[in-house]
Amino acid sequence: MAAVRAELARGLISSPARLAPKYFYDALGSRLFDAITELDEYYPTRTEAAIFQSHAQAIAQLVPADAVWFDLGAGSCAKAASLFDAMRPGAYVPIDISVDYLRGSVIALQERHPSLPMLGLGLDFSSSLALPEEVDRWLGDHQLRLAPRCVFYPGSSIGNFMPTDALQLLSQVHGVCAGGADGSGLLIGVDLVKDTAVLEPAYDDALGVTAAFNRNLLRHVNRLLGSDFDPSKWRHLAFFDPHQSRIEMHLVAEEAQTVNWSGGVRHFARDERLHTENSYKWTVAGFEALLREAGFRLTRCWSDPRDWFGVFWAQA
Numbered sequence: 001m002a003a004v005r006a007e008l009a010r011g012l013i014s015s016p017a018r019l020a021p022k023y024f025y026d027a028l029g030s031r032l033f034d035a036i037t038e039l040d041e042y043y044p045t046r047t048e049a050a051i052f053q054s055h056a057q058a059i060a061q062l063v064p065a066d067a068v069w070f071d072l073g074a075g076s077c078a079k080a081a082s083l084f085d086a087m088r089p090g091a092y093v094p095i096d097i098s099v100d101y102l103r104g105s106v107i108a109l110q111e112r113h114p115s116l117p118m119l120g121l122g123l124d125f126s127s128s129l130a131l132p133e134e135v136d137r138w139l140g141d142h143q144l145r146l147a148p149r150c151v152f153y154p155g156s157s158i159g160n161f162m163p164t165d166a167l168q169l170l171s172q173v174h175g176v177c178a179g180g181a182d183g184s185g186l187l188i189g190v191d192l193v194k195d196t197a198v199l200e201p202a203y204d205d206a207l208g209v210t211a212a213f214n215r216n217l218l219r220h221v222n223r224l225l226g227s228d229f230d231p232s233k234w235r236h237l238a239f240f241d242p243h244q245s246r247i248e249m250h251l252v253a254e255e256a257q258t259v260n261w262s263g264g265v266r267h268f269a270r271d272e273r274l275h276t277e278n279s280y281k282w283t284v285a286g287f288e289a290l291l292r293e294a295g296f297r298l299t300r301c302w303s304d305p306r307d308w309f310g311v312f313w314a315q316a
């Protein structure tokens, strides 16, 4: 908790001020994100689901059957579970920062798949993906140490990493895959570059759900840090920067204000920004190059008819 408070305080006193997007996801933030995925403007979730549905057979030919699935940011586990029939995993290891939420998801899923070995892990892999020793022991207990592995990372969450950090995470994912049998790999969803007229409304919807999601971050930070942000004094800003190929989300101070917390204070001028998220949009060629740089050999991409979203299989 002290490390979380130190990280938040560091971001707030830096210039420009910033907060990491992982703090969006308290209980309300997770519900608001679920609501975002149902908005007409927010195309990624339904586009990715349609790709998995249309190409399930082709994907299943590359992802080895009986693989141990490591599901990064699993949440409700619903995305992976929807692929179980087609992909036939041999074991399932969902990983999520929110361990309480994950625990409930795993209990429910285990009831539906009683013979599939499952191990839920509470882990914040945003700075490093180091699997605890418990995983190796558990794999040994289930005679799965030498089984093929599939790291599953859907939803284009990789887009929320700066390219250098994305490379570091993918290199660590490559290490996890390389620990399994030949044929192991990564199955990942990535949002692709497209028209600004499609991108910007996806992050600034007419109902204001994304604005509420963005502002709710301040309520969460208040609880974590003991700060006194007033969310009503901040307005949502989202725009596409074509040079960096990313959506930027900010909160903009509606008036000059001072935010206090135990051991710190930050004055914000009127119209000063607080940077809350980047969402990078990749090209297929750019992302394949990143996968190769991370150590993956073979890559394959499936897309939708408009080429808005890519599902990549990258073999270690």
Ligand code: AVI
Pocket (backbone or CB within 6 Å): 036, 044, 155, 156, 157, 158, 159, 160, 202, 203, 210, 277, 278, 279
């Ligand atoms: C979780 N992540 C992939 C979402 C995105 O599209 O970057 C988070 C999000 N932020 C605003 N809307 C959705």
